[in-house]
Amino acid sequence: MKTELFAKEIQAPSAVGSYSPTDVQFLLKDLSDITLERGTEDREEAIQSGVHYSEMLPVEYQPTDDYIQLFHDTLEESAEKVATAAGVVAELILRKRGKHTVLASLARAGTPIGILIKRYIQEVHHIDMPHYSISIIRGKGIDENAIRYMLYKHPDHEIQFVDGWTGKGAIRKVLVDACAHMKDKYGVSLNDDLAVLADPGYCSETFGTREDFLIPSACLNSTVSGLMSRTVLRDDLIGPNDFHGAKFYKEWLSKDLSNLFIDKVSSYFNRIEATAKETASFFELHPEQTEATWKGIQDIKRIQQDYGIDDVNLVKPGVGETTRVLLRRVPWKILVDRLDNPNLRHILLLAEDRDVSVEVYPNLTYSCCGIIKPLRKGEVEA
Template identity: 40%
Template sequence: MNNALSTFSGSYAPDDVQFLLRRLHGQAFVSVEDKEALIQSGRHHYSEMLSAEALPSARHLELFDAACEANRARMAADCLRLAHLLAARRAGQITLVSLARAGTPVGVIVKRLLQRVFHRHVVHYAVSIVRDRGIDEAALRAILAHHVPASIAFVDGWTGKGVIARELEMSVERFNMRHHVRIDPGLFVLSDLAGAAAHAASDADYLIPSSILNATVSGLVSRTVAERDMGPDDFHGCLVYDEFAAHDRSRTFADDIAAAALELAAAGTPAPAAIDRERSAATSRECLRTIAQRYGIADVNLIKPGIGEATRVLLRRVPRLLLLRDADAADVAHLRLLAREKDVPVVVDPTLPYQGVSLIRRKGDA
């Protein structure tokens, strides 16, 4: 397949990002329930299947708008801090590589801030990474055909358990050894709950508004797919929901957060916060241990801590339980709505270190 034909910008402006993904056509959808059964039986990896996305309901959009209003300034400040960290750690041109798709809205915003506030030359690509299968190596090779390894910086929205941050580190190190290059595998994120990112603007579990929506805040791009029959030079795949274009918020969201960040920058760039990664990692480990023991969970992949990860479970997996620290907190209003829509029980636990945690239903759970 010709990957060059699949380089596109989704619903973003071409200067905002180039997706290094293959556009799939005629993809067969698998229901959420069937997908969960196939994953847990080991018959298929989660990255081999897609469930159809639906447009968010009017109430869902109201919650997204409320999240944007409430956390606009906080996310803008963290994007500015992340741009500060990137500018300090990369000389010359910066090649931003966001992890599709949660990292892509952040990459679009941070690219603009690096250009306008820090006066840096930046290009931005979005690539796929898959748990247990690693970074899309064909996409990395395509980037290296045009950019030096030292310019590359990986960006994502947040860490939950830190699985993707560790997957990135391992797979990029393998790539480096195989190709005799030196790409820094460290991840830059807005919020690092797990203490797993190399650099983070924050370690707080707050509602990053883009976590509420799927394709309509991520350039109309689906979750990425790594099919079994891919060739060594094929990019990972995705669908583009062109039919959702009238409902797309991708550009307006990025425009709004970037504008807020530029207003903050005019008053002085906020310094990056000091992050205690060891403390965050210890908190994450203890939270996973306690929840696994309390609910009889042998596979920690079934525990998804933090607002962002809890949201993903409620949107595209089969949830067993939603744990909330404070059911009345504004940041978890969308989680309550999604749990109600899916008839998922909610347990309030004031001792949680995070605002929310979702548990995935195992085969055989009552």
């Protein structure tokens, strides 16, 4: 292995985020004092004109009281389902990787899921796995300094990458390329398996469920992700020895729901332990059930053809990605499998709030799909 992998000049991580440091350490440079936000319309035009999405931040959506209540209602209804899926993923990680594993959550949607996995393994198996949150960016790759830092700190461990859910599988593809690049550049072999809570796109081999349901942490932005922004990568802000950057929105501590979400879901671990172990054992015995077939991409191609959309990046499938479209992009329309799908209540509420049309699109693999309004040709966000 090349010695530069373990270079010690990497800047020490900042103490950011509202989670306990025993749950996760963010390997992110603190950019809290820098104004990076741009309005939704302005940002959308910039992205579709070729400005990379990681060079700026969206203005964080401040949810209405009705929407906050929906988050609480959804959490109450789905906490056990989320706990079960997290338990299944945790069991699979242990069986595939062993106890000498570092959890590397992809900021920011992966962070709360990584914490749930860490807590489950700690509570059920009494193993304290190191857990970090790191940046990965479509079109720019993974944060190599974060990878080097983790390998330096835990040389005898394997890294397991974790995310919240899959849409088209774009981040999985970035991860595959990033791991190949790390092998070429540093001679280090990383496993590009991406563990996710939900895999409706059939893009992962390590998942808790393939149901496209509402994970409550997808309802909100920073206030359920440790008060952290999206990650930022800009040459004038991030030096060669820095981690990728992010903002810590300390001013919203009074509205933070990050730890409430974690604590609520974690409270079900004792109840779902047997089911999680049984499901993981089934997947071990029937590996064909976990094959990554990339089934969802066929839906995307059909939607592109039916709606005349040239740029595949304007189509965002799945509950999680559709939520993101409604929260921080300029949506054109929302496609749903059926209007009475219980997983879509927050989608319909957001669409009404933003005056976005909703259309039933039969035989959809996902529960829903968000379509971004095309403004002009150019690069769009993952």
